[in-house]
Amino acid sequence: MTVRAEEMPALFTMYTTPWCGYCHRLKGQLDREGITYDIVDIEQDPAAASIVESANGGNQTVPTLVYADGTAQTNPSLVQVKEKLAALA
Numbered sequence: 884m885t886v887r888a889e890e891m892p893a894l895f896t897m898y899t900t901p902w903c904g905y906c907h908r909l910k911g912q913l914d915r916e917g918i919t920y921d922i923v924d925i926e927q928d929p930a931a932a933s934i935v936e937s938a939n940g941g942n943q944t945v946p947t948l949v950y951a952d953g954t955a956q957t958n959p960s961l962v963q964v965k966e967k968l969a970a971l972a
Contacts, residue, residue: 893921894968898935898947900926905958906946912961918968920948 897920899906913920925932935947938955948956
């Protein structure tokens with residue numbers, strides 16, 4: 884599922900699960916700020932689960948955000964996401 888306007892490129896991919904409260908909170912904050920992202924449910928995509936595991940020492944910890952430069956953040960705050968996006972700009 885993609886969460887963004889067609890003309891707006893995604894700034895990162897958020898790996899998540901439907902039941903993750905931290906994921907729901909961060910999604911709401913990002914949406915309110917107008918930050919565009921792609922979303923991938925790791926329970927529906929085994930390859931995505933592997934990406935999350937490799938970023939988190941073998942654990943399926945969500946939300947995990949992966950940026951265009953290949954770096955990842957696990958359960959970041961909105962402030963941390965904004966700081967990372969500013970560094971990439």
